Amino acid sequence: MSPGTEPTSAASVLSIIVPVFNEAATLASVLAIVSEALPAVGKEIIVVDDGSTDGTREWLRTHFPDGARSGHSIKVDAGNNLAVIDDGPAAKTIIRPIYHEKNSGKGAAVRTGFAAASGDVIVIQDADLEYDPTDWAAMYDLIARRKVADVVYGSRFYGRPHRSLYFHHYVANRFISLTFNLLYNQTLTDIECCYKMFTHAVKERLTLTCDDFGCEIQMSAQIARAGDLRIYEVGISYYGRTYEEGKKIGWRDGIKALWYLIRFRLSA
Numbered sequence: 001m002s003p004g005t006e007p008t009s010a011a012s013v014l015s016i017i018v019p020v021f022n023e024a025a026t027l028a029s030v031l032a033i034v035s036e037a038l039p040a041v042g043k044e045i046i047v048v049d050d051g052s053t054d055g056t057r058e059w060l061r062t063h064f065p066d067g068a069r070s071g072h073s074i075k076v077d078a079g080n081n082l083a084v085i086d087d088g089p090a091a092k093t094i095i096r097p098i099y100h101e102k103n104s105g106k107g108a109a110v111r112t113g114f115a116a117a118s119g120d121v122i123v124i125q126d127a128d129l130e131y132d133p134t135d136w137a138a139m140y141d142l143i144a145r146r147k148v149a150d151v152v153y154g155s156r157f158y159g160r161p162h163r164s165l166y167f168h169h170y171v172a173n174r175f176i177s178l179t180f181n182l183l184y185n186q187t188l189t190d191i192e193c194c195y196k197m198f199t200h201a202v203k204e205r206l207t208l209t210c211d212d213f214g215c216e217i218q219m220s221a222q223i224a225r226a227g228d229l230r231i232y233e234v235g236i237s238y239y240g241r242t243y244e245e246g247k248k249i250g251w252r253d254g255i256k257a258l259w260y261l262i263r264f265r266l267s268a
Contacts, residue, residue: 161238
Protein backbone atom coordinates (compact mmCIF):
# COMPACT_ATOMS: atom_id res chain seq x y z
CA MET A 1 0.00 0.00 0.00
CA SER A 2 1.37 3.44 -0.93
CA PRO A 3 1.69 6.10 1.82
CA GLY A 4 -1.12 8.20 0.37
CA THR A 5 -3.61 5.35 0.17
CA GLU A 6 -6.26 5.20 2.86
CA PRO A 7 -5.85 2.10 5.03
CA THR A 8 -8.59 -0.33 5.81
CA SER A 9 -9.88 0.62 9.26
CA ALA A 10 -8.78 -1.64 12.07
CA ALA A 11 -9.71 0.79 14.84
CA SER A 12 -13.36 1.62 15.43
CA VAL A 13 -12.95 5.31 16.28
CA LEU A 14 -10.32 8.00 15.70
CA SER A 15 -10.49 10.70 18.39
CA ILE A 16 -9.41 14.14 17.19
CA ILE A 17 -8.58 16.68 19.90
CA VAL A 18 -9.06 20.27 18.67
CA PRO A 19 -7.85 22.89 21.18
CA VAL A 20 -9.37 26.26 20.24
CA PHE A 21 -8.59 29.82 21.27
CA ASN A 22 -9.94 32.69 19.17
CA GLU A 23 -10.28 30.83 15.86
CA ALA A 24 -13.77 31.97 14.79
CA ALA A 25 -12.57 32.57 11.23
CA THR A 26 -11.21 29.05 10.66
CA LEU A 27 -12.89 26.59 13.04
CA ALA A 28 -15.85 25.73 10.78
CA SER A 29 -13.54 24.97 7.84
CA VAL A 30 -11.27 22.88 10.07
CA LEU A 31 -14.20 20.76 11.27
CA ALA A 32 -15.30 20.20 7.67
CA ILE A 33 -11.89 19.09 6.38
CA VAL A 34 -11.30 16.93 9.46
CA SER A 35 -14.60 15.14 8.86
CA GLU A 36 -13.54 14.37 5.27
CA ALA A 37 -10.21 12.78 6.26
CA LEU A 38 -10.11 8.97 6.48
CA PRO A 39 -13.77 8.66 5.38
CA ALA A 40 -13.93 4.93 6.17
CA VAL A 41 -12.95 5.55 9.79
CA GLY A 42 -15.45 6.62 12.46
CA LYS A 43 -14.39 9.86 14.11
CA GLU A 44 -14.93 11.61 17.41
CA ILE A 45 -14.01 15.31 17.21
CA ILE A 46 -13.56 16.89 20.64
CA VAL A 47 -13.45 20.68 20.38
CA VAL A 48 -12.11 22.33 23.53
CA ASP A 49 -12.79 26.06 23.55
CA ASP A 50 -10.16 27.58 25.81
CA GLY A 51 -11.98 30.75 26.84
CA SER A 52 -12.23 32.36 23.40
CA THR A 53 -13.31 36.01 23.22
CA ASP A 54 -13.58 36.52 19.44
CA GLY A 55 -16.95 34.83 18.89
CA THR A 56 -15.67 31.25 18.70
CA ARG A 57 -17.60 30.22 21.81
CA GLU A 58 -20.80 31.85 20.60
CA TRP A 59 -20.41 30.13 17.21
CA LEU A 60 -20.02 26.76 18.94
CA ARG A 61 -23.07 27.31 21.16
CA THR A 62 -25.12 28.34 18.12
CA HIS A 63 -24.18 25.27 16.08
CA PHE A 64 -24.11 22.81 19.00
CA PRO A 65 -27.00 24.02 21.19
CA ASP A 66 -27.60 20.57 22.66
CA GLY A 67 -23.96 19.52 22.95
CA ALA A 68 -22.79 16.75 20.64
CA ARG A 69 -23.96 16.40 17.03
CA SER A 70 -23.27 13.51 14.68
CA GLY A 71 -23.52 12.81 10.97
CA HIS A 72 -21.76 11.33 7.96
CA SER A 73 -20.83 14.61 6.32
CA ILE A 74 -20.08 18.17 7.44
CA LYS A 75 -20.39 21.18 5.14
CA VAL A 76 -19.74 24.89 5.59
CA ASP A 77 -21.59 27.58 3.62
CA ALA A 78 -20.40 31.05 2.64
CA GLY A 79 -21.76 32.48 5.88
CA ASN A 80 -19.59 30.18 8.01
CA ASN A 81 -22.61 28.10 8.99
CA LEU A 82 -22.14 24.40 9.69
CA ALA A 83 -24.41 21.73 8.25
CA VAL A 84 -24.19 18.21 9.70
CA ILE A 85 -25.66 15.76 7.18
CA ASP A 86 -26.88 12.46 8.56
CA ASP A 87 -26.41 10.29 5.50
CA GLY A 88 -23.75 9.39 2.96
CA PRO A 89 -21.07 6.74 2.40
CA ALA A 90 -18.58 8.02 4.98
CA ALA A 91 -18.38 6.61 8.50
CA LYS A 92 -20.14 8.61 11.21
CA THR A 93 -18.47 11.62 12.81
CA ILE A 94 -19.43 12.87 16.28
CA ILE A 95 -18.51 16.41 17.32
CA ARG A 96 -18.43 17.25 21.04
CA PRO A 97 -17.72 20.80 22.24
CA ILE A 98 -16.23 21.38 25.70
CA TYR A 99 -15.82 24.83 27.23
CA HIS A 100 -13.15 26.24 29.55
CA GLU A 101 -14.46 29.14 31.60
CA LYS A 102 -11.18 31.03 31.13
CA ASN A 103 -8.15 30.81 28.89
CA SER A 104 -5.79 28.25 30.42
CA GLY A 105 -3.40 27.40 27.55
CA LYS A 106 -3.01 24.75 24.87
CA GLY A 107 -1.75 22.14 27.31
CA ALA A 108 -4.82 22.55 29.50
CA ALA A 109 -7.09 22.21 26.46
CA VAL A 110 -5.25 19.08 25.27
CA ARG A 111 -5.53 17.59 28.75
CA THR A 112 -9.28 18.21 28.79
CA GLY A 113 -9.57 16.63 25.34
CA PHE A 114 -7.59 13.58 26.40
CA ALA A 115 -9.87 13.04 29.37
CA ALA A 116 -12.91 12.99 27.07
CA ALA A 117 -11.38 10.92 24.23
CA SER A 118 -12.63 7.35 23.87
CA GLY A 119 -11.23 6.40 20.46
CA ASP A 120 -8.80 3.60 19.73
CA VAL A 121 -6.42 6.10 18.08
CA ILE A 122 -5.87 9.73 19.14
CA VAL A 123 -4.57 12.70 17.13
CA ILE A 124 -4.25 16.43 17.87
CA GLN A 125 -5.49 19.00 15.34
CA ASP A 126 -4.97 22.75 15.69
CA ALA A 127 -8.03 24.90 14.96
CA ASP A 128 -6.34 26.91 12.22
CA LEU A 129 -5.64 25.82 8.65
CA GLU A 130 -1.88 25.27 8.96
CA TYR A 131 -2.13 21.46 8.84
CA ASP A 132 -3.85 19.11 6.37
CA PRO A 133 -5.73 16.10 7.83
CA THR A 134 -5.30 14.17 4.57
CA ASP A 135 -1.77 13.56 5.87
CA TRP A 136 -3.24 11.30 8.56
CA ALA A 137 -3.59 8.41 6.09
CA ALA A 138 0.06 7.35 6.31
CA MET A 139 0.14 7.92 10.07
CA TYR A 140 -3.03 5.92 10.72
CA ASP A 141 -1.80 3.15 8.42
CA LEU A 142 1.27 2.56 10.59
CA ILE A 143 -0.80 2.33 13.77
CA ALA A 144 -4.11 0.74 12.78
CA ARG A 145 -3.40 -1.43 9.73
CA ARG A 146 0.29 -2.34 9.73
CA LYS A 147 0.35 -2.24 13.55
CA VAL A 148 4.05 -1.41 13.59
CA ALA A 149 3.76 1.87 15.51
CA ASP A 150 2.40 3.01 18.84
CA VAL A 151 3.16 6.68 18.14
CA VAL A 152 3.55 8.53 14.82
CA TYR A 153 4.90 12.08 14.57
CA GLY A 154 4.31 14.35 11.63
CA SER A 155 7.30 16.26 10.32
CA ARG A 156 7.20 19.49 8.34
CA PHE A 157 10.78 18.92 7.14
CA TYR A 158 10.44 16.04 4.69
CA GLY A 159 9.99 17.90 1.42
CA ARG A 160 6.19 18.11 1.45
CA PRO A 161 4.54 21.50 0.70
CA HIS A 162 5.85 23.84 3.39
CA ARG A 163 5.17 27.56 3.38
CA SER A 164 8.37 29.60 3.65
CA LEU A 165 8.03 31.96 6.60
CA TYR A 166 10.33 32.94 9.45
CA PHE A 167 13.96 31.82 9.40
CA HIS A 168 14.28 32.20 13.19
CA HIS A 169 11.32 29.83 13.66
CA TYR A 170 13.01 27.28 11.41
CA VAL A 171 16.30 27.52 13.33
CA ALA A 172 14.51 27.34 16.69
CA ASN A 173 12.49 24.28 15.65
CA ARG A 174 15.58 22.46 14.39
CA PHE A 175 17.58 23.35 17.50
CA ILE A 176 14.82 22.23 19.85
CA SER A 177 14.46 18.93 18.00
CA LEU A 178 18.23 18.38 17.96
CA THR A 179 18.47 19.08 21.69
CA PHE A 180 15.55 16.73 22.35
CA ASN A 181 17.26 13.95 20.37
CA LEU A 182 20.50 14.42 22.28
CA LEU A 183 18.75 14.33 25.66
CA TYR A 184 16.29 11.54 24.88
CA ASN A 185 18.26 9.41 22.40
CA GLN A 186 15.81 9.86 19.51
CA THR A 187 16.04 10.82 15.81
CA LEU A 188 12.89 12.92 15.39
CA THR A 189 13.05 16.02 13.18
CA ASP A 190 10.04 18.08 14.32
CA ILE A 191 9.20 17.79 18.02
CA GLU A 192 7.02 20.92 17.99
CA CYS A 193 4.80 19.59 15.19
CA CYS A 194 1.09 19.58 16.11
CA TYR A 195 0.46 16.19 14.47
CA LYS A 196 1.12 13.48 17.00
CA MET A 197 -0.97 10.32 16.60
CA PHE A 198 -0.96 7.43 19.05
CA THR A 199 -2.99 4.57 20.43
CA HIS A 200 -5.50 4.92 23.27
CA ALA A 201 -3.12 2.89 25.44
CA VAL A 202 -0.39 5.50 24.93
CA LYS A 203 -2.82 8.29 25.80
CA GLU A 204 -3.62 6.55 29.06
CA ARG A 205 0.09 6.53 29.96
CA LEU A 206 0.52 10.28 29.46
CA THR A 207 0.28 12.59 32.46
CA LEU A 208 0.30 16.17 31.22
CA THR A 209 0.74 18.99 33.73
CA CYS A 210 1.89 21.83 31.42
CA ASP A 211 -0.87 24.29 30.62
CA ASP A 212 1.02 26.07 27.83
CA PHE A 213 2.83 24.97 24.64
CA GLY A 214 5.22 23.04 26.90
CA CYS A 215 2.73 20.20 26.57
CA GLU A 216 4.42 19.33 23.26
CA ILE A 217 7.76 18.77 25.02
CA GLN A 218 6.23 17.01 28.02
CA MET A 219 4.26 14.64 25.81
CA SER A 220 7.33 13.78 23.76
CA ALA A 221 9.51 13.39 26.85
CA GLN A 222 7.09 10.88 28.38
CA ILE A 223 6.80 8.97 25.12
CA ALA A 224 10.59 8.79 24.68
CA ARG A 225 11.29 7.92 28.31
CA ALA A 226 8.75 5.07 28.28
CA GLY A 227 11.37 3.02 26.45
CA ASP A 228 8.97 0.42 25.03
CA LEU A 229 6.95 2.48 22.54
CA ARG A 230 7.44 2.09 18.79
CA ILE A 231 7.87 5.62 17.43
CA TYR A 232 7.65 6.55 13.74
CA GLU A 233 7.73 9.81 11.80
CA VAL A 234 6.16 10.73 8.43
CA GLY A 235 6.35 13.83 6.28
CA ILE A 236 3.37 16.19 6.32
CA SER A 237 2.38 19.44 4.60
CA TYR A 238 2.47 22.79 6.38
CA TYR A 239 0.50 25.89 5.42
CA GLY A 240 1.85 28.21 8.09
CA ARG A 241 0.37 31.54 9.12
CA THR A 242 2.04 34.88 9.76
CA TYR A 243 1.43 36.75 13.01
CA GLU A 244 -0.88 39.07 11.09
CA GLU A 245 -2.88 36.02 10.03
CA GLY A 246 -3.24 34.79 13.61
CA LYS A 247 -0.10 32.84 14.54
CA LYS A 248 0.21 32.70 18.34
CA ILE A 249 3.47 30.99 19.26
CA GLY A 250 6.39 33.37 19.86
CA TRP A 251 10.04 33.53 20.90
CA ARG A 252 9.17 33.19 24.59
CA ASP A 253 7.67 29.78 23.84
CA GLY A 254 10.99 28.75 22.26
CA ILE A 255 12.91 29.75 25.41
CA LYS A 256 10.40 27.86 27.55
CA ALA A 257 10.75 24.80 25.31
CA LEU A 258 14.49 24.62 26.00
CA TRP A 259 13.84 24.82 29.74
CA TYR A 260 11.17 22.12 29.48
CA LEU A 261 13.59 19.86 27.58
CA ILE A 262 15.92 19.82 30.57
CA ARG A 263 13.19 19.79 33.22
CA PHE A 264 11.35 16.82 31.75
CA ARG A 265 14.58 14.92 31.12
CA LEU A 266 15.04 14.93 34.88
CA SER A 267 11.36 14.36 35.66
CA ALA A 268 8.74 14.00 32.89
